[in-house]
Amino acid sequence: MNIENLGHFQLGQDVNGERPGVTICQLTDIHHWPKGKQDFHTRGRVIEFGVEGYSAEENVHLIENVLEAGKPDLVIFTGDIIDGRPFSEMGANEDSFIENMTELISPLVSSGIPWTFLPGNHDDDNSPWNREDLLKLFALPGCLTKDAKTFNFTFTVGVTESPSPESSVRIWALDSGGNNPDPKVMYDTFPNEIVHSYRQLSTDGSLEESALGLAYFHIPLPEYAGLNPVNGHNGLFEAALMGGKVPFPFNYEPFTSLVRWLGKDRVVGSSKLNSGLFTAMKETGNILATFCGHDHHSDAVFQRNGIYLCYGRVSGNTPPIDWEGTGGDLAFERGARFVNVSHQGQATTWVVTKSGKEEGHFELRQ
Numbered sequence: 001m002n003i004e005n006l007g008h009f010q011l012g013q014d015v016n017g018e019r020p021g022v023t024i025c026q027l028t029d030i031h032h033w034p035k036g037k038q039d040f041h042t043r044g045r046v047i048e049f050g051v052e053g054y055s056a057e058e059n060v061h062l063i064e065n066v067l068e069a070g071k072p073d074l075v076i077f078t079g080d081i082i083d084g085r086p087f088s089e090m091g092a093n094e095d096s097f098i099e100n101m102t103e104l105i106s107p108l109v110s111s112g113i114p115w116t117f118l119p120g121n122h123d124d125d126n127s128p129w130n131r132e133d134l135l136k137l138f139a140l141p142g143c144l145t146k147d148a149k150t151f152n153f154t155f156t157v158g159v160t161e162s163p164s165p166e167s168s169v170r171i172w173a174l175d176s177g178g179n180n181p182d183p184k185v186m187y188d189t190f191p192n193e194i195v196h197s198y199r200q201l202s203t204d205g206s207l208e209e210s211a212l213g214l215a216y217f218h219i220p221l222p223e224y225a226g227l228n229p230v231n232g233h234n235g236l237f238e239a240a241l242m243g244g245k246v247p248f249p250f251n252y253e254p255f256t257s258l259v260r261w262l263g264k265d266r267v268v269g270s271s272k273l274n275s276g277l278f279t280a281m282k283e284t285g286n287i288l289a290t291f292c293g294h295d296h297h298s299d300a301v302f303q304r305n306g307i308y309l310c311y312g313r314v315s316g317n318t319p320p321i322d323w324e325g326t327g328g329d330l331a332f333e334r335g336a337r338f339v340n341v342s343h344q345g346q347a348t349t350w351v352v353t354k355s356g357k358e359e360g361h362f363e364l365r366q
Contacts, residue, residue, distance in 0.1 A: 001193040003172070003201055004148055006155040008163045008208055011073040011114070021342040022157050022169055023356040025215065025352075026074035027294030028337075030059050030316035031083040031122065032100055037090050040319045042152035045325070051352060058317040062354045064107045066315075066336040069356035074144065074157060075108055076173070076313060078293045079120025079218025081322060083136075084127025094128045101137050114144035118151055120218035120294060121178045121187055122320070131178065144301050151175035152194050154201065156210050157270035159343060163208035167343045170210040172198070172287070176219040180271070187219050198277065202284040211345030215281070215290040223278040224268040224292075224309045227302040231362040232351075233313065235297035269295045281307060288347060291337065291362050296321050299332060299351060301362055308364050312337040313351045334358070339364075 012022035033040075033056035033087075038049040049055060081104065082097050094318045101117075108115050118135050124131045131151075134310045138146050144152060152175055158168035177188025203208055240246050241256065259265050280289040289308035302309040313335040314321050322330060335353035342348075347364040 001152070001191060001197070003174070003194060003197040004150060004153040005201065005207065006147060008156045008158070008168070009114075009144060011157045012159040013073070014117050021159065021167065021255050021340055022074070023070065023072045023338060023340045024214070025066065025070055025075045026078055026291050026337040026339070027063065027075060027081070027311040027315045028078040028218070028312040028315045029080045029120070029296055029321065030058050030104065031080055031318045031320040032056055032316065033083065033318050034090060034092060034096060035103070037086050040086060040324070041089060047321055047324060052319075052325060054318050059106065059197060059315070060103060062315055062317070062334060063104065065354055065356050066352045067107055067111055067113060067272040068210050069337050069358070070336070070352040072113060072254065072338065075113055075115040075348050076171070076216050077115065077117040078216050078244040078291065079118050079176070080122045080293060080320070080355065081117065081120070082123045083318070084123060084125045084129070085126050087128055088126050092128055094133065094167055095136070097127070097129055097134065098136060098140070098150055102140060104142060105142060106122055109142045109214070116143060118173055118175060118218060119178070125179060126267045142330060145173070152197075154207070156208050163210060164212055165209035166345055167341070168208070168210040169341045170207070170213040170286070172213060172215040172216065174217045176292070177218040177271070182362065185272045188272040189219070189271040190277050192275070195275055195277050195280050199280050199284060202286050211287040212347060213286045214356070217290070217292055218293045220268045220270045220292045221278045221290065221309065222268075222270045222274050223304055224302055226263065226268060227304060227309070228266065229300035230298040230303050231360055233331050234266065236295045236332050237267050238270060239297040239323065242268070243323050243326040243327040245266055261315055268298070278307070283307050289339070289349070296323075297327060297330060297361075299337070300348065310337065310349060311353040
């Protein structure tokens, strides 16, 4: 099992553009529902979309709005874009995810914006299809990575026809795994072979040169935990507290305040298995920032050992986005995270909200 090198793609604006360089949009955690299904059986109750304010149609509207406002050169879907569970409820067939994804990418296709996709832990959760079936999505219109045979690949993008050490961006797109049957582990993680492949490709001189590297995946690395945000908001602990997921006695005062005082509220929803990927990134030194999703109540940017550890901004409007109502309201408007890398190799990230507002501009300094 190796990381595929897909080569170089010429994307972006020249130096006279409104935003010179390459602009990448991250869409994450959309949990797009199948057409005609307006409810969700979960947690011992039935959630009616019309009653509780959810809408799958809003997912497409959000994508249209953020594309219009942010004008990206590439969109990367970072998992939980589809949700397998409602498809099983309605007895859908094994290829029904294709129609679902086709609806989501329609604004990209009409705008001529290329895209790629990585699965999360719910894209194939209790679904009529398996994870390998999802590779069929790469055959849909506008997919930049149509030649990929797995969900672990790397490529460069830039304004020049061939890779440039001054302006090209190396993208590492990696599959962080699905749900693990052991509740103590919670989630799978990156296989050892992928971490080894990343190290080998990073050091054997076979890759085209680039100005910097960005890594995208769904589930946060364990190294995201224990840090204060340098930008954005980490709301996972508060959501877990409201949702009844903080164990006794720490869900009661004065213990809750003690947890916060000790900084133990700086939690993330990572696997309990540490793949060693962050250590590999730190030692090879070719990653400026990583981008994940998964924790819907967080859009924080952290920094550890010179690497920025970033969340996207939850993009969906179906029941899982706020834990079926148990995690409380989101602390921010739904949207998408953007990154621009200039022709001089300078990187900036920000969020574009559903209403088209830009917020949280932050420079990712090398």
